[in-house]
Amino acid sequence: MKLLLAYVLIIATALTWQPLTAPEALPETTAYEASVLYAGPGDSFQQLGRLNPGLPITLIERNHTGIWVHIQRLADNRVVQDGWIISAFLNRDETLQFGDLPVNLTIADADPTTVNSRSMARLYAVPIIPTISDAMVALYERGQEMGNASNAITKVGDSLSANPQYLIPMSNPDSKLGPYGFLADTVAYYGKAAASDSVAARIGMSTYGIVDPFWADKEVCQNGETPLDCEYRLKKPSVAFIMFGPNDVRSMTEDKYAGQMRQIIEDSLEHGVIPVISTFSAHPEEEFFWQSINFNLQLVALADEYQIPLINLWAAARILPEYGLDRDKVHLKVSGFDYLKYDTGHEAFYGVSLHNLLTVCTLDEIRHRLGIEVQK
């Protein structure tokens, strides 16, 4: 039925012979492989058809992150295909810059009405990249008064965060942002602080471990100090990227998880640190998939309650092969590069590359919301 509807829409689109309305200045390119055309920037939107590789297309606009672009294909000066595709499938020459494209900030990241599961629909409905609240601006200012460093950031979490390919590549000057050049200033501003390991990100650590002095690195942390407090004392960050769940979902209830996350959030707020929490990807074939959905919904509720930023990695990763996960269906897949590499579309293939991109996009939001200019 869905397929039939898609064909009808394609034919209807072709028959309407819409005149080209896109300005000439919009870039043209091609896709390097067949891409599904959607009605919006996400896999929950209606599928409109298929864009074949090599056909000239015009880029009309991009979504907030640039992971999706709105394209039109012309034939005989008429629009014959019109929809959204994953930007990673575009041929990315050096002239392609998403910063040159209009940004559609009004279109949602998903169409939850097409999702059968009510809980999954609720999770889909959450934006991929957060809007930074007034409360976080006030928190940042309080953190500055407490001596936090404006450009210092850190990571808090289990092995997915401890992975040296998460966040640390921001500090590598060899980064290839490709079409994401609009993020260069943000990478430059925060990148240096991303270079060092975090004592608050450890393999196997849970939301209980992060507040347990046993888990603190005794070489740098004081006796009785939790890993979280130790990290905040050492780095004095203004922003912390916090992701727990893939471990916790195996050993605790969602209520306990929410309680522990609340403690981590409140500890961060006390330190004047903006806590950016993140949903985590989960594989539908994995034993704890539905529990993972419930855990992620707890995060959404907490983000709403405290007005803190939330990255919806779960939703963004839905378009990746195996949901961005490695063969163990727990850890995010790595690209193997120790620098940010977006010139070849890694964000649509490797979970860690996507996680890094969403992290940088969120930092970009924070930096602009705080009015921080980067010295050239």
Add this chain to the structure above:
Amino acid sequence: MLAACGGGGASTTEDAAGQVVHQYMQAKIDTNADSIRNLLCAAQEANLDREAQSFAGVKAHLENVTCNQDANANTVTCSGAIVAEYNGENTTFPLTKYNVVQEDGQWKWCGEAN
């Protein structure tokens, strides 16, 4: 037995307070909430969940652990470490100095000493 070696229970070379701390470490890595409750001081009871759960996601064992009370102090110093394995990778947690208190005639573990 001359010294604690590898995992297992407390050593006979440890004094009474040291044995309690050693038993506490074992209960913690075993995520044995009942044992932890018996060995935890009243001031730390609010942390029972954390104490019982923080090693739940890993396979851990004690390595070369020996604990003894410090002279003229309500503290116990332990040597050795907790080794936690996750996904084939080991993380070592060196042990340190801990507070102990006597409650109802029994020594109880009471958090890390500053």
